[in-house]
Amino acid sequence: MSKRLIILLLSVALLATACARFKKASELTTATPAPIESITQPPAANPTPDFSTMTFVEKNNLYLQQLSDRQAEGVDTTTAEEVYTRSLDATMEGNASEADQYLQQAILLLWK
Amino acid sequence: MKKIYSILLPIAAILALIGATAFFPQTALADSGGTGSLTASGDGLAGLRGQGNIRISGNGVLWIRDLAGDASIQVTGNGQRTVLPSGWIRYVGFQGEATVSGSKVTVALSGYDIHLEASGTGKFVLRGNGTYQAGHLSGSWTEGPEIHSLP
Numbered sequence: 001m002s003k004r005l006i007i008l009l010l011s012v013a014l015l016a017t018a019c020a021r022f023k024k025a026s027e028l029t030t031a032t033p034a035p036i037e038s039i040t041q042p043p044a045a046n047p048t049p050d051f052s053t054m055t056f057v058e059k060n061n062l063y064l065q066q067l068s069d070r071q072a073e074g075v076d077t078t079t080a081e082e083v084y085t086r087s088l089d090a091t092m093e094g095n096a097s098e099a100d101q102y103l104q105q106a107i108l109l110l111w112k
Numbered sequence: 113m114k115k116i117y118s119i120l121l122p123i124a125a126i127l128a129l130i131g132a133t134a135f136f137p138q139t140a141l142a143d144s145g146g147t148g149s150l151t152a153s154g155d156g157l158a159g160l161r162g163q164g165n166i167r168i169s170g171n172g173v174l175w176i177r178d179l180a181g182d183a184s185i186q187v188t189g190n191g192q193r194t195v196l197p198s199g200w201i202r203y204v205g206f207q208g209e210a211t212v213s214g215s216k217v218t219v220a221l222s223g224y225d226i227h228l229e230a231s232g233t234g235k236f237v238l239r240g241n242g243t244y245q246a247g248h249l250s251g252s253w254t255e256g257p258e259i260h261s262l263p
Contacts, residue, residue: 056255057156057240064172088220091257092159099257
């Protein structure tokens with residue numbers, strides 16, 4: 001009699017455990033996804049200029065404009081100006097690739 | 113074997129030294145260049161290196177370098193002057209005219225409405241949009257940094 005009682009109690013316990021697990025699993029699968037609106041979007045960055053489509057004068061004017069803007073904002077432009085000096089040195093030596101590379105780098109250093 | 117190495121090593125070192133000297137890249141704008149006069153107008157970058165007299169006006173950033181230390185430099189107008197460790201004197205926000213004379217000077221103006229008059233010996237680069245007259249030769253400013261000698 002006692003053996004039957006123990007088996008019965010164990011069966012009930014196993015059934016209860018199984019039911020609890022099944023309930024928990026169904027809660028996880030039916031969880032409501034977070035609303036898309038709640039995800040914070042980063043601010044859109046100003047796209048960098050496409051240097052490949054720009055002439056030297058356009059790039060040079062862009063540098064001068066950026067330099068003027070950043071200086072008006074009180075930003076330290078020393079690094080960009082040093083890089084532009086390298087572009088000037090390369091220009092005076094007739095080194096086109098180096099001159100353009102440093103000019104573009106100077107623009108990007110000032111770019112916002 | 114050691115004797116061979118002791119002979120070959122100094123020879124190889126000497127050959128390497130000669131090769132490095134002979135093939136070291138020369139700068140396109142050496143101190144040499146033709147002698148004559150130049151007038152130019154345009155937008156972009158105008159630069160001249162050599163000896164003589166240079167008068168340049170316009171708007172942008174002005175650069176002057178005196179490599180011999182004997183230059184006479186007169187600048188009128190607006191611009192924030194800075195002397196850089198590399199020896200360049202820079203005027204940011206330049207709007208005016210500069211007159212420079214010396215035995216080894218470099219003058220460049222980056223910007224717009226540039227007018228350049230020079231006489232002496234040296235080389236120049238005119239990058240951007242514009243025209244120039246060098247002696248009897250006339251031409252246009254170029255997209256790339258092409259080096260020309262004064263005629």
